[in-house]
Amino acid sequence: xxxxxxxxxxxxxxxxxxxxxxxxxxxxxxxxxxxxxxxxxxxxxxxxxxxxxxxxxxxxxxxxxxxxxxxxxxxxxxxxxxxxxxxxxxxxxxxxxxxxxxxxxxxxxxxxx
Amino acid sequence: xxxxxxxxxxxxxxxxxxxxxxxxxxxxxxxxxxxxxxxxxxxxxxxxxxxxxxxxxxxxxxxxxxxxxxxxxxxxxxxxxxxxxxxxxxxxxxxxxxxxxxxxxxxxxxxxxx
Numbered sequence: 001x002x003x004x005x006x007x008x009x010x011x012x013x014x015x016x017x018x019x020x021x022x023x024x025x026x027x028x029x030x031x032x033x034x035x036x037x038x039x040x041x042x043x044x045x046x047x048x049x050x051x052x053x054x055x056x057x058x059x060x061x062x063x064x065x066x067x068x069x070x071x072x073x074x075x076x077x078x079x080x081x082x083x084x085x086x087x088x089x090x091x092x093x094x095x096x097x098x099x100x101x102x103x104x105x106x107x108x109x110x111x112x113x
Numbered sequence: 114x115x116x117x118x119x120x121x122x123x124x125x126x127x128x129x130x131x132x133x134x135x136x137x138x139x140x141x142x143x144x145x146x147x148x149x150x151x152x153x154x155x156x157x158x159x160x161x162x163x164x165x166x167x168x169x170x171x172x173x174x175x176x177x178x179x180x181x182x183x184x185x186x187x188x189x190x191x192x193x194x195x196x197x198x199x200x201x202x203x204x205x206x207x208x209x210x211x212x213x214x215x216x217x218x219x220x221x222x223x224x225x226x227x
Contacts, residue, residue, distance in 0.1 A: 034215070043117075043204050043218030044156070093214055100146075100169075101216060103156040 003027070004088045009108040012082075018075040020107055022088030025069040030092045033064060034101075035073045037084040044087065044103070047073065078111045085109070117219035119205050125225045131193040134222045137186055138207030146216060147180055147190050148204040156204070162188065195226045 005023040012018040024033065034049040048055055048062045050071070055062045061074040075082055087106040118137040126132055138145045146161040160170040165182045173180070177196070182188040192199055202223050206216040 032214075041221075043206070043221050044216075045218070046213065046215040049213055049215070100158065100161065102158070105155060 003090050003102070004104055006086075006088050006104065006107045008105065009110070012075075012078045012109060012111050014080060014111055014113050015077055018078040018082065018109060018111070020073040020075075020086050020088075020109065021070065022073070023070045024088070024090045027068050027090050028092065031090045032093060033062065033068075033071050034089045034091060035060070035062065036087045036089065036101075036103075037082075038087070038106070039081075039084040047086075078109075080111050080113065083109060083111045117205055117207050117217055119203075119219040119222050121222060122220060123223045123225075125227065126195055127227050128196055129194045130226075131191065132195045132199075132224060132226075134190040134203050134205075134224070136188045136190070136205030136219060138188070138205070139209075139217055140186070142207035142209045142217075143185070144208040144210075144216075145182060145188050146206040146208070147188070148206065148218075149201045150204065150221075151201045159190070192224075195224075197226045200224055200226050 032049050032051050035047040036044040037047055038044045047059050048057055050062045050064055064071045085106040085108050087103050089101055120135045143164050147159040148156050149159055150156045159172045160180045161168055162182045178192055180190045202221045204218050204221045206218045208216045
């Protein structure tokens, strides 16, 4: 069962903000929203995660709606190196699912000069 | 830390041959995961270990695949005999139950079975 829905692809101009949406309408109260990205020929890389509050780190910002049914990953100033597939994943932090991740198809983001 | 280390980075073999992929997790991480990625099926979890013990191998495609973790710093994924449909990128990841509760992936092994 797909827990998240993401657009298949997005284009973004270099230097502009990239806003990546994710729908997770069936999210449970104990599930976190995690974002990863996979640059071509590399392993997935953690970006950010959150439960219900907005989060920011050196890579990106995560905006989660009040009802938690959707979220947006924001890359504030996209660079060519941000071209990658971005995965939105919801997961509980319970003992029977420690560390397990289920990857969907993700969003292919292409940053153009 | 050097991160998760995988070897070899590329492997080309002929159908029927045995293939062994290797992984060294991040020191102190007591969970280790093996994934396979193909264009058709995306990223799939094959098996994961906790404290060197296999916990869930439901993703292992068939008996030709086996994985071991003889100690906390080493794991292998073996395919015998290999088939062309096993061609994929195989990733190893490790994890520890501490913030940010994320898996750290290795660079992957690109396997081509001719």
